[in-house]
Amino acid sequence: MAGSTLVIKDLHVAIEDKEIIKGLDLEIKPGEFHAVMGPNGAGKSTLASAIMGHPKYEITSGTVTMDGKDVLEMEVDERAKAGLFLAMQYPSEISGVTNADFLRSAINAKREEGNEIPLMQFIKKLDKTMEYLEMDLNMAQRYLNEGFSGGEKKRNEILQLMMLEPSIAILDEIDSGLDIDALKVVSKGINAMRSNDFSCLIITHYQRLLNYITPDFVHVMIQGRIVKSGGPELAQRLEAEGYDWIKKELGIEDEIEVG
Amino acid sequence: MTTQVQYPFDQALIESFSVQNNEPDWFKNLRLAALEKIDVLPLPNPDRTKIDKWNFTHFQQHAQASSVYTNVDQLPEQVKSLINVEGGVKNLYVQHNQTAGFVSLSDELKQKGVIFTDLLTAVKEHGDLVQKYFMTNAVKVDENRLTAFHTALVNGGAFLYIPQNVQINEPIQTIFVHDNADAPLINHVLIVADKNSAVTYVENYFSLNDELEGIANIITEVIAQDNANVKFGAVDTLAKGVTTYVNRRGYAWRDARIEWALGLMNDGNTISDNTTNLHGDGSFADTKTVVVGRGKQIQNFTTRVIHHGKGTEGFILKHGVVKDNATTVFNGIGKIEHGASKSNAEQETRVLMLSDKARGDANPILLIDEDDVMAGHAASVGRVDPTQLYYLMSRGISKAEAERLIIYGFLAPVVNQLPVEGVKKQLTEVIERKVK
Numbered sequence: 295m296a297g298s299t300l301v302i303k304d305l306h307v308a309i310e311d312k313e314i315i316k317g318l319d320l321e322i323k324p325g326e327f328h329a330v331m332g333p334n335g336a337g338k339s340t341l342a343s344a345i346m347g348h349p350k351y352e353i354t355s356g357t358v359t360m361d362g363k364d365v366l367e368m369e370v371d372e373r374a375k376a377g378l379f380l381a382m383q384y385p386s387e388i389s390g391v392t393n394a395d396f397l398r399s400a401i402n403a404k405r406e407e408g409n410e411i412p413l414m415q416f417i418k419k420l421d422k423t424m425e426y427l428e429m430d431l432n433m434a435q436r437y438l439n440e441g442f443s444g445g446e447k448k449r450n451e452i453l454q455l456m457m458l459e460p461s462i463a464i465l466d467e468i469d470s471g472l473d474i475d476a477l478k479v480v481s482k483g484i485n486a487m488r489s490n491d492f493s494c495l496i497i498t499h500y501q502r503l504l505n506y507i508t509p510d511f512v513h514v515m516i517q518g519r520i521v522k523s524g525g526p527e528l529a530q531r532l533e534a535e536g537y538d539w540i541k542k543e544l545g546i547e548d549e550i551e552v553g
Numbered sequence: 554m555t556t557q558v559q560y561p562f563d564q565a566l567i568e569s570f571s572v573q574n575n576e577p578d579w580f581k582n583l584r585l586a587a588l589e590k591i592d593v594l595p596l597p598n599p600d601r602t603k604i605d606k607w608n609f610t611h612f613q614q615h616a617q618a619s620s621v622y623t624n625v626d627q628l629p630e631q632v633k634s635l636i637n638v639e640g641g642v643k644n645l646y647v648q649h650n651q652t653a654g655f656v657s658l659s660d661e662l663k664q665k666g667v668i669f670t671d672l673l674t675a676v677k678e679h680g681d682l683v684q685k686y687f688m689t690n691a692v693k694v695d696e697n698r699l700t701a702f703h704t705a706l707v708n709g710g711a712f713l714y715i716p717q718n719v720q721i722n723e724p725i726q727t728i729f730v731h732d733n734a735d736a737p738l739i740n741h742v743l744i745v746a747d748k749n750s751a752v753t754y755v756e757n758y759f760s761l762n763d764e765l766e767g768i769a770n771i772i773t774e775v776i777a778q779d780n781a782n783v784k785f786g787a788v789d790t791l792a793k794g795v796t797t798y799v800n801r802r803g804y805a806w807r808d809a810r811i812e813w814a815l816g817l818m819n820d821g822n823t824i825s826d827n828t829t830n831l832h833g834d835g836s837f838a839d840t841k842t843v844v845v846g847r848g849k850q851i852q853n854f855t856t857r858v859i860h861h862g863k864g865t866e867g868f869i870l871k872h873g874v875v876k877d878n879a880t881t882v883f884n885g886i887g888k889i890e891h892g893a894s895k896s897n898a899e900q901e902t903r904v905l906m907l908s909d910k911a912r913g914d915a916n917p918i919l920l921i922d923e924d925d926v927m928a929g930h931a932a933s934v935g936r937v938d939p940t941q942l943y944y945l946m947s948r949g950i951s952k953a954e955a956e957r958l959i960i961y962g963f964l965a966p967v968v969n970q971l972p973v974e975g976v977k978k979q980l981t982e983v984i985e986r987k988v989k
Contacts, residue, residue, distance in 0.1 A: 346947050349939050374949035386944035390962025399958065400948035437962070454948060 297324025297491040298361050298377050298461040300345075305356035307337070307344045313354065314340040316518035322462065325490040329504055330497050331529060332515035333537050338497045339383055341515070342466040345495075346380040347373055360462070375404055379460035381451035383467045388438040393450065394420060396438045397457050404458070423456045426486070428479050444471035452483040463487070464495045469503040481506030501533035514540055517549060561611055564588060567705055570615060579684055580676045587694050587704035597697040597798070599824050601882045601914055602853035607822060609699055609798055612768060613735035616708045622647050622654030622730075632730055635757055635975045644669065644725040648740075650733045651708045662721060668714040669725060672741055675712035682714055686745050691774040691802035691830065699798045703739055703770050710741035715750040715781075724753040724786075724972040731760045731791060734767035738795075742773040746781035746809075753972045755786035757979070763820070766794030773801040777809035779833065786814045786971045788980050793820040793848065800826045807833030807862065813840040814970035816980040818987060822850060828857040831865035831896075838867045843967040845987040846879030846911070856900075857886040860893040860926075869900035871915075872963050874988055876907035881914070887928055888920040897927040904934040905963055907988070960988050 300322040307315035314337045322328055332338050344351045345358055347370040358365040360376055368376065388396070397420065402410045424431055427449050439447050448468055455463055465484065469477055484494065484507055496509060504512075504526065512528040513520045516537065521544055522528070532540075540546070567588055571581040596604060622628055625642050636642060644662065646669065647654040653671035662669075668679055675683050688694045694704045711727050731738055738758075746752055758771065769791055777783045783803070791797055797819055803811040811829055829838035838858045846852050858867030867887060875881045887898030898921075904913035917930040937959055945955035964984050971977045 346943075348943055369952070370943055370946035371949050371951050371955075374947055380947055382944065382947075386938070386941045388941055388945070388959060388962055390965030391958050396945070396948075396958070399950055399954065400945075403949040403951065403954065458948060 306354040327494045327509045329509035336515045337518040377461035379463040381465045387440045394434040445476040587701045590701040594698040599853040612737040616651040617736040619650040619652040646727045666716040672710035691804040713744045717747040720751040727756045734765040738769040745776045748778045751782040753784040758789045760792035765792040769797040771799040775803040777805045779807040788816040791819040795821040797823040803829035805836035808835040810837040815842045817844045823852045834862040842871045843964040844873045846875040846881040850879045853882045855884040860889040860896040864895040866897045871902045875911040875913040880912040886918045891922040894925040900930045902932040
């Protein structure tokens with residue numbers, strides 16, 4: 295795989311008729327790591343879910359393309375097969391389906407019929423990856439995310455990322471609820487993916503994560519739009535000074551919640 | 554209700570059947586006394602399902618000789634796959650319609666005094682034991698019309714007795730093969746686990762032909778004496794045209810444990826009653842049931858745990874999938890009697906609806922007549938969770954495969970608990986076939 299380019303143009307997204315994203319442009323090229331930061335309610339997670347195709351979100355206008363192909367026309371599973379991956383903020387729990395069975399189904403879904411991953415090869419790769427992420431090997435036989443702690447769920451998302459090897463990963467607040475040790479392990483996993491064929495959209499509320507994963511670009515999202523972009527130094531200034539200076543600089547007024 | 558019903562049986566038929574089998578007088582008299590009660594007793598009253606128009610009692614002939622299975626090689630392939638043949642068949646009873654097939658029981662267990670035989674033989678050879686427990690503790694003859702009908706006309710089944718202090722590691726298996734619709738399956742399994750004994754038992758009710766019509770009246774009694782431990786598994790796959798009344802009852806004495814894992818996969822109209830009576834202090838019941846309703850099937854599943862003893866614990870888990878035009882009612886009843894202090898009654902019922910025309914009804918009931926107890930219930934009726942589907946699909950899994958995984962996982966609790974690999978596999982396959 296030679297990596298992929300994701301292009302988002304003038305994207306508008308609504309949930310239950312309320313517009314959350316109000317015209318957003320972003321381009322991610324192969325090998326690039328982008329961070330999107332912003333205060334609560336800016337629409338960061340909505341962006342992640344809309345790109346992946348969460349059924350609750352309605353794209354009211356704009357385009358999302360991957361290597362020129364219309365992502366918004368694709369079913370959720372087709373987006374994954376095209377090389378997209380979303381590490382979710384709140385992964386679902388699926389009772390009765392083991393982590394290992396699920397992962398094997400997911401890997402095989404991407405492969406042609408008759409070309410399924412050999413069982414031994416799968417087990418080796420799974421064991422190796424779990425060890426790398428310092429996970430208890432028994433977690434492979436536990437039901438998918440059922441009864442997992444917050445930190446275990448996040449690690450499990452990164453396990454899936456590393457097993458499925460997508461070309462573009464979106465990480466939706468992968469750092470929330472993680473202690474410093476878990477944060478280091480999760481970051482280690484993501485950094486291990488770094489290559490010219492892999493790009494990443496990191497959505498986060500805190501600069502802390504970016505101490506471990508250095509982004510090439512940092513974007514500030516406020517009120518459903520990217521209002522400012524820069525390099526890693528932008529994240530550091532946000533950490534030190536908050537978002538108010540940007541609002542002031544750009545003349546953005548706080549929205550008043552109605553209802 | 555005074556309408557005179559013309560039944561296809563009478564005293565003469567029952568007497569001649571009993572004599573033909575050389576049954577002892579007590580058993581014949583029990584049958585005849587039960588016959589008298591059929592007309593005066595009402596049908597059972599499963600909550601939320603009307604069954605007065607269902608045929609539970611009419612049949613062409615009472616019993617018909619079927620070919621006798623004398624060894625494993627004679628079994629149909631589908632039946633063979635239920636058995637672990639590797640290492641030799643261990644503890645197995647196979648019955649063909651009403652005809653007793655072979656029984657195999659390891660020498661070791663025979664030496665320890667374990668009794669395992671077809672019911673009509675047990676009545677003759679182990680009359681004292683059978684008489685003591687048959688329709689006396691767990692199910693009573695005069696509970697309703699169908700229990701009386703059962704007692705009068707029982708024509709097959711098995712008896713298993715585990716003596717005191719005998720712990721059986723290998724599972725004991727029965728298979729009831731059904732391929733003749735003319736004669737009713739009036740089958741009784743009686744399991745008596747004496748003090749401090751332990752056993753794992755698994756049974757299959759299996760229609761060989763999907764097009765069969767007829768009736769099944771099944772009663773299973775599990776008696777667990779003080780500190781006995783019974784693990785009970787069942788997979789029912791009777792055909793679409795078979796109307797079934799199935800009553801599986803447990804009666805637990807002091808510190809006894811009864812654990813049920815029931816895969817109720819009949820394709821016909823079914824009334825199922827699974828009750829455990831926690832009679833002794835410190836006794837325990839765990840009942841897990843999975844069902845699938847499809848076609849135009851009407852089914853009612855009542856799971857009940859009755860707490861009499863102090864410090865008793867009862868857990869009910871029921872997961873059901875309902876599709877097509879099927880109607881499925883789940884009644885879960887936790888009953889704590891006065892005096893059963895420190896007891897705990899918990900239940901969970903979840904129903905997954907796969908079509909707009911299907912009907913599913915979860916009806917949790919707690920009846921508590923004692924202050925110092927714990928109790929809880931959770932019930933839900935819903936569709937496949939779109940967020941779960943989205944999650945699986947976001948990993949590249951197709952919608953159809955994602956649904957399959959979710960449904961399969963939903964019905965997994967019973968599969969995982971079945972003790973025989975072949976039966977486990979069968980239930981998995983039946984589930985896949987039925988939910989497809």
